[in-house]
Amino acid sequence: MSAPTTPAPLNPDGSRRTFMKQAGGFLGLALAPPFLSQAERLTALSKKVEGVSTISLKVNGTVRAIRAEPRVTLLDALREYLDLTGSKKGCDHGQCGACTVLVDGKRVNSCLTLAIMTQGKEVTTIEGLAKEGGELHPMQAAFLKHDGFQCGYCTPGQIMSAVACVQEGHAGSEAEVREWMSGNLCRCSAYPNITAAILEAKGQMG
Amino acid sequence: MNNFSYIQAEKPKDATAAKRDDKSAAFIAGGTTLLDLMKSNVENHDQLIDVNLLPFRGIEMTKDGLRIGALERMSDVGAHPLVAQQFPAVAESLLLAASAQLRNMASIGGNVLQRTRCGYFRDTAFPCNKREPGTGCPALEGDNRNLAILGTSETCIATSYPGDLSVALTALDAVLTLENSKGKQRQVPITKFYLLPGTTPQRETVLESDELIVAVTIPQTAAARKSKYLKVRDRSSYAYALVSAAVGLEVQGGTVRAARVALGGVGTQPWRCFEAEKALVGKPATEATFRAAAELALRGAKPREHNAYKIEMAKNTLVRALSEVAV
Numbered sequence: 175m176s177a178p179t180t181p182a183p184l185n186p187d188g189s190r191r192t193f194m195k196q197a198g199g200f201l202g203l204a205l206a207p208p209f210l211s212q213a214e215r216l217t218a219l220s221k222k223v224e225g226v227s228t229i230s231l232k233v234n235g236t237v238r239a240i241r242a243e244p245r246v247t248l249l250d251a252l253r254e255y256l257d258l259t260g261s262k263k264g265c266d267h268g269q270c271g272a273c274t275v276l277v278d279g280k281r282v283n284s285c286l287t288l289a290i291m292t293q294g295k296e297v298t299t300i301e302g303l304a305k306e307g308g309e310l311h312p313m314q315a316a317f318l319k320h321d322g323f324q325c326g327y328c329t330p331g332q333i334m335s336a337v338a339c340v341q342e343g344h345a346g347s348e349a350e351v352r353e354w355m356s357g358n359l360c361r362c363s364a365y366p367n368i369t370a371a372i373l374e375a376k377g378q379m380g
Numbered sequence: 381m382n383n384f385s386y387i388q389a390e391k392p393k394d395a396t397a398a399k400r401d402d403k404s405a406a407f408i409a410g411g412t413t414l415l416d417l418m419k420s421n422v423e424n425h426d427q428l429i430d431v432n433l434l435p436f437r438g439i440e441m442t443k444d445g446l447r448i449g450a451l452e453r454m455s456d457v458g459a460h461p462l463v464a465q466q467f468p469a470v471a472e473s474l475l476l477a478a479s480a481q482l483r484n485m486a487s488i489g490g491n492v493l494q495r496t497r498c499g500y501f502r503d504t505a506f507p508c509n510k511r512e513p514g515t516g517c518p519a520l521e522g523d524n525r526n527l528a529i530l531g532t533s534e535t536c537i538a539t540s541y542p543g544d545l546s547v548a549l550t551a552l553d554a555v556l557t558l559e560n561s562k563g564k565q566r567q568v569p570i571t572k573f574y575l576l577p578g579t580t581p582q583r584e585t586v587l588e589s590d591e592l593i594v595a596v597t598i599p600q601t602a603a604a605r606k607s608k609y610l611k612v613r614d615r616s617s618y619a620y621a622l623v624s625a626a627v628g629l630e631v632q633g634g635t636v637r638a639a640r641v642a643l644g645g646v647g648t649q650p651w652r653c654f655e656a657e658k659a660l661v662g663k664p665a666t667e668a669t670f671r672a673a674a675e676l677a678l679r680g681a682k683p684r685e686h687n688a689y690k691i692e693m694a695k696n697t698l699v700r701a702l703s704e705v706a707v
Contacts, residue, residue, distance in 0.1 A: 190636070195686070198482075201685060202685070204458075222387045223387070224406055227382075243383055244383075244384060244385065244386035244428065245381050245382075245383050245384060266419065267416050267419065268481070268482055271479065271481060274481055280455075281487065282481050283481045283482065286410075286411055286412050286415045286416060286482075286485065287411065288411065288415070289406075291408075291432070292387055328571060335480070335481065338480070342480075344480070352617070353617050354480050354619035355480075356615075356617035357478070357479020357480050357481045357482065358479075
């Protein structure tokens, strides 16, 4: 996958993440346009977009603008432009589920979604699950309680997928959970614990 | 992924005209196949035309059958009560495919056009007649375990369509509605939509470069109501079919009155088995009848070094699917 067109220069301390945090905050303030509704988007985007343009994304309830090319995926926009590194890049081809986020309430692979096509939609990432003040979402708490991970790399994707799985009504039994969670791979094979966590959280999600 | 320009089409003509004027452009709906292949440099497009705002939506019964808008998503169609009740093979083919995430993203039109999983096609380090005509086919003598045994040629043995939905649509005589840049629509039966590889494996369907899939219509029949999609794969979920069968039967008083049979995973295109259907009609709905039909369906199969197992597997899959719908 290609890097953003404007490569982020390294800070003296070598921390690219620190730079992105600062740059993201700065750009966000400077460029944030009003959030486009679907109708406004029609006219706004009916002409061809070439090269870098302003893309406005509503993530976890906050509208933020980035300057990026059309080829930038939602996953890269989240991680490299908005500093929301909870969503993970595993295979980058829609095969592992580590990048799973919700778009308008539905779970999708953000690595196969273009950021430019996500304008006007509501994106929810792992960073948006806990309540303000830090109280964990029942699914997060259940993953902790049941030890639903080992290395943790697939966990944000597992949790986002699990939240959707319950909301869809596909968590009726262990077999159903396993079938409907099959798009999220765990190389540590924590599946029994993940399944147990989902079945418990289902009762608390209301 | 190479860089590209992006345009969001508001009207069908905006999309089809943009495609007509730029041979290197591609339509994008869900993007699950397209972006995957573009990231691997298997496909390179200098323009993507977003078709998601076009009015190709809706799942409704018409006089010609169930009409599904090409932009409906796999998850929505698979869960729709009309599909589940009247066309179970279609619902099953959708819900057994891919993952919940991909099904939320992928459109019906895009699914019909998904491309082969042949490892040589998907890896640009290798020659491939489908990707670069005339360069050769390493699959003939290479890793061909998941490739085709029916409809192959000396230039290509890929299961050109690797998915599930089109196998069910092929069994049930679905018709695709296509629209071109002049705004003209035409109807193409799905059994005539895909092309055999022959000497031109790069040409996979009859779709013209300025044409867009608008809708899929599936005739309502007794066999469609009693239909099933059976999928056999390496993993119990989230894997492409090694072999699959879409069947529909109308049985009266123990006798088969009508039959629809198609196989997936074995042909270079979704494989309709007309001979097997003829062998079923008028016969008692017994395992012996199904076994005889399965023998006919696989007649002429040309296995390679690693995929001969598909012959027996396809026969057994077909017999089991027919036995289950005959009950």
